[in-house]
Amino acid sequence: MEFSSKLLERAVNEMSQLPGIGKRTALRLVLHLLKQPKEQTNGLADALQTMRSDIKFCRSCNNISDVELCEICSSSNRDETLVCVVEDIRDVMAIENTSSFKGLYHVLGGKISPMDGIGPHDLNIEPLIKKVKEGTIKELIFALSSTMEGDTTNFYIYKQIQEYNINMSTIARGISVGDELEYADEITLARSILNRVPFESSLKT
Ligand SMILES: [Zn+2]
Numbered sequence: 512m513e514f515s516s517k518l519l520e521r522a523v524n525e526m527s528q529l530p531g532i533g534k535r536t537a538l539r540l541v542l543h544l545l546k547q548p549k550e551q552t553n554g555l556a557d558a559l560q561t562m563r564s565d566i567k568f569c570r571s572c573n574n575i576s577d578v579e580l581c582e583i584c585s586s587s588n589r590d591e592t593l594v595c596v597v598e599d600i601r602d603v604m605a606i607e608n609t610s611s612f613k614g615l616y617h618v619l620g621g622k623i624s625p626m627d628g629i630g631p632h633d634l635n636i637e638p639l640i641k642k643v644k645e646g647t648i649k650e651l652i653f654a655l656s657s658t659m660e661g662d663t664t665n666f667y668i669y670k671q672i673q674e675y676n677i678n679m680s681t682i683a684r685g686i687s688v689g690d691e692l693e694y695a696d697e698i699t700l701a702r703s704i705l706n707r708v709p710f711e712s713s714l715k716t
Contacts, residue, residue: 512534512538519541522541522544523537523538523541524537526540526541565577567579569581569583569584569618571584571615572584572615572616572617572618573617573618573619573620573635573638574600574603574616574618575600583603583607583615583616584615588613589613589614589615590613590614590615591614591615591647591648592614592647592648592649592650593613593614593615593648593649593650593652594614594615594616594617594639594642594648594650594651594652595612595614595615595616595617595651595652595654595704596616596617596619596639596651596652596653596654596655596665596668597616597617597618597619597654597655598618598619598620598621598622598655598656598661599618599619599620599621600618602618602654603616603618605697605700606654606700606704608697608700609697609698609700609701609704610701611701611704611705612701612704614650614652617635617638617639617642618635619634619635619636619639619655619664620634620635621633621634622634622655622656622658622660622661622663622664623660623663623664623667624660624663631664631667634664636667636668636671639668640668640671640672643672643675643677644672644675648677649677649678650677650678650679650680651668651672651677651678651679651680651710652679652680652681652682652704652707653665653668653669653679653680653681653682653710654681654682654704665681665710666714669710678709679709679710679711680707680708680709680710681707681708681709681710681713682700682703682704682707683702683703683704683705683706683707683708
């Protein structure tokens, strides 16, 4: 792609670093911004910069938050003995949308995936094991997508905490195998949390 302007070229190159955005789409977006009032571009740039510099990860659940302890963890209306293990913030949002879960979350930040070079130590698993050892958690619900990586991650965590006296369950498979949680509709997702099954029985199937 030949550019008549280095400034334009730089903007297009930066934009095309985003997933799913090729050079042509990047050019279309940049040209769109050029047509809009300057304030719009400034607002976008400021939102991105401030997000990047000020955002925090909750010190308890690791969810993305504006404060040290996220709203969910600091709420007195949540059941701290019940913890739902999820991959990332999109799953927290999907489950929160169902309004049917009153426990807390633990955000792993990904799934174990040897193919992608992601091992247990790259994820937020250690703090979860520590929380279990501390003894406040009575039940863990595994709500990772039912892919091979999700199952591997569940099993790894299960092995680490098997000896502690807590219930472990996994969301019911109303969620189709291979589906990402965030795409499940609210009713299906709410039902699969309510109808969760003991983790160990899910191993035998
Ligand atoms: Zn939190």
